Amino acid sequence: MRFLSFRHQHRETYGAVQHDRIVDLGHQFGTLAPDLKRLIEFDLLGEAAAYASTATDTLGFDDVALLPVIPNPGKILCVGLNYGEHVRESGRELTEQPTIFVRVADSQLAHGESIVRPRESLKLDYEGEIALVIGKGGRRIREDDAYDHIAGYACYNDASVRDWQLATSQWTAGKNFWRTGSFGPWMVTRDAIADDHVMTLTTRLNGEVLQHSTTDKLIHSVPRLIAHVSTFTPLAPGDVIVTGTPGGVGSRRTPPVWMQPGDCVEVEVDAIGVLRNTIVAE
Structure with a gap:
């Protein structure tokens, strides 16, 4: 449901x-x-x-x-560089452990609302992703038990202000501008999506497909992410893990593709639905 x-x-x-x-x-x-x-x-x-x-x-x-699916999550933990194509296009090295960064709840917005391009930058990029919502909390969750801790899945657009993100080695600023993380339109419960189901993720900008991949290409699987994250922080019901974006981001295209005021960006996951937002200038 x-x-x-x-x-x-x-x-x-x-x-x-x-x-x-x-x-x-x-x-x-x-x-x-x-x-x-x-x-x-x-x-x-x-x-x-x-x-x-x-x-x-x-x-x-x-x-x-x-509203965002979970308007008040205790934690939003995002995974970077979790598809091989995105690692390669970013010119980075594959790491043994997942790359984790944090979003704050008030950086989020809902399906149908407008992602805000801040006054401080013109380099607003899309990142279509799949988010999972924790249903049962725990610490040091075993990979074999990880799916039992999932309440459901949703679409996510981890829109990024690239120049702020890449200005230093820490990504926090560029990943947390006000009203840039779109989360919705709903959560599909785990019982509606088989644990071994390969989901297809597509990102479109003004109708053009710019990202297209499947979850069997995740470098660090969903169970691996839950086990890893719950090692250093206890997970609680309603916490959100955003699993990473595939290749095709705007900043790595020639020429770069930045989201502009008036654009429409869609993140579609075949087993979940379509998350749609327009872009406005602050």
Whole structure:
């Protein structure tokens, strides 16, 4: 099932998608679980899905404003250089351990909102990725057990301000500009995507395919990422791991392709859906 977070009539809540309409789960579960992160933490996804499957009081997508799938994650841990083609185009060396950097929650935005190109740069790049949402927390999670800790998957655009990212050896600034990390439109629960399913990721800019790859090309697999990250920090329900972008980023093209105000960028994952945003200048 697909779960999402949204705002309706000035109230932030969450729901499930049923027959392309939204069941507001906050009305039923909000006293115990005021947001989607809490619903996951209290292991209520199954109960919520059962309720949504028979609910008749629904909302249309035009009636709501979507929020990032998890608006309030405790941690957003992003993986760099996790597809061979992207490692090669970046001119970097493959490392034995995953490259991890952090995003902050208020750098995120939702499907349908506008990614903001900051005044300080013209070099705004796209990075289509797949995000996983942690369902069950833990420390030093074994790779063999890793899938049991996943609540679901979502599309992610780790849009990057490249000159700020590459100005030093640390990437934090270029990866955390306000309203650059798009997360949505929803989370597809783990039970809807087989653990061995090879997902296809495509990024389009104004309809042109610029990135296209599959998850069997990940250098560090999803179980490996969960095991590695949970070694140095305990994972908690609602934490997000963004698994890396394939080759084809704009900064490595000749000439470079930067996202411009008015552009439309889409990240599509065949098993999840399409994350769509326009670009605006701040």
